């Protein structure tokens with residue numbers, strides 16, 4: 001599943017090919033994604049693209065006259081910039097032909113993604129964004145804010161971190177990794193983590209995500225590949241999917257447990273509580 005660093009890498013990969021281009025043609029081969037692709041999306045034809053931004057794991061393509069394309073990659077979505085003459089693959093659902101002669105294609109085998117249209121000055125007013133917490137890499141995500149938002153939560157800290165209302169874009173991999181680096185056991189109740197450890201955790205979340213985005217930069221050229229998916233680079237992980245392997249700090253075998261139907265990985269010695 002694309003996590004925040006992969007979505008940001010996608011944004012950086014497609015942005016230079018989209019900005020200042022006009023949408024020559026919009027081709028929709030399937031509308032039945034997680035939400036039906038609305039008819040009004042056709043209005044983007046003939047419009048110039050101004051910018052590509054990101055909020056949580058949503059990409060927002062801003063076009064002229066207040067038209068916006070909102071894209072979520074879901075479980076298996078990906079975007080590529082290719083030659084329009086390239087044959088459509090089975091799960092290429094949407095294509096946007098650009099005035100540059102290139103084409104943006106949305107591919108999504110499980111169709112759990114979203115491609116929708118918003119017309120208006122403030123795309124963040126769309127209901128998709130209404131319940132979202134702060135961006136982890138922005139100044140809006142800080143120790144006192146996180147500490148405050150966890151005070152009424154008795155859920156395990158790992159489950160709380162993956163709640164988009166607490167902070168957006170911290171998925172399973174990055175929640176496990178940052179809790180390890182902060183020395184916090186994923187099972188600890190969210191409201192029992194001390195202020196000092198929350199400070200450390202905020203720092204670790206920012207560092208882990210930023211490092212992954214920086215390394216994603218090396219894969220940007222993959223957005224131009226004719227076949228296959230963008231080859232996201234994954235940083236070397238310290239605990240995720242390392243069950244039974246020695247902790248890289250203390251050599252204790254890494255534990256794997258299930259929390260809220262997701263696997264959590266931790267070191268029982270380095271992550272005390």
Ligand SMILES: [Zn+2]
Pocket residue numbers: 247248249250251252267268269270271
């Ligand atoms: Zn350890």
